[in-house]
Amino acid sequence: MMTKKYVLEQIGLKLSEELKPYGFRFIKSKNHIIKQIKSGFDLIEYRIIDYTPIFLIELALAIRLNTVEDIVNRFLGEEIMNPQGKPSTLTSGISFHFLMDNYSDIKVGNEEELNDVISEYIIGIKARGLQYFDEYNNLFNANKLKKESILNDTTGMSYMLRNLMQSLVLMKLCNDPDLEVLYPKYLEYYVPISGQEITGRKAIVDLFEYLKKM
Known part of the structure; x- marks a missing residue:
């Protein structure tokens, strides 16, 4: 067996x-x-x-x-x-x-x-x-895939912290003008794990401030 x-x-x-x-x-x-x-x-x-x-x-x-x-x-x-x-x-x-x-x-x-x-x-x-x-493995293709998976999601599965943060970083690395537009939407989309409601949101905010200075 x-x-x-x-x-x-x-x-x-x-x-x-x-x-x-x-x-x-x-x-x-x-x-x-x-x-x-x-x-x-x-x-x-x-x-x-x-x-x-x-x-x-x-x-x-x-x-x-x-x-x-x-x-x-x-x-x-x-x-x-x-x-x-x-x-x-x-x-x-x-x-x-x-x-x-x-x-x-x-x-x-x-x-x-x-x-x-x-x-x-x-x-x-x-x-x-x-x-x-x-x-x-191409940043531009990865950016498109990640962004579309979030914007077209009907289940909320793509709204987890890491996924949203990855998308923000990819947009910055690709000089994607959607970064400024989607950042506030991503904050709204964010579905926190219990206990991470504040820390997770802060991570997104801090990341965006960092990306603006890159």
Whole structure:
């Protein structure tokens, strides 16, 4: 019978082997596959939900842009986030489901199904994932994506603190004239985590004042 550990290792080993020519490597201790780039890193991360003998797999692609994260993180004190997590914060991401326009859960219960899913991941990442990384490592494309996700959101999921702050920084880095217009709207959109109502809002205000002086 397959174990959660086995499923995790097989995904990491087989994906990283296929993606090695593109600069990715497997970090077993973190269950992710990473590619260091000049502007930050590209990341393929996955987790397993154990319903033995069935395992539900969730895989996502993410990008860290250091120029964005370094600015955002300087305004997030310990009362908002653990400083140890700052080097690994992510700027954008997408689940494999959305990437492939396929919203069904990915479940495996045996070796054959696991190998089929891994093959699906390999094909999908090569066909669309690598393009996603290339496209959104560009600041201007990242700015457009982030801004549209906030302005078109009907659920409030994009109104979290980091997301709003990332968008403000991207607009500044891209000399986007929408910065001055959207800043007050972002303050209105902000959905705080309990206990961060004041500190989160202050972080947005302080960030904007900093961006004006850049």
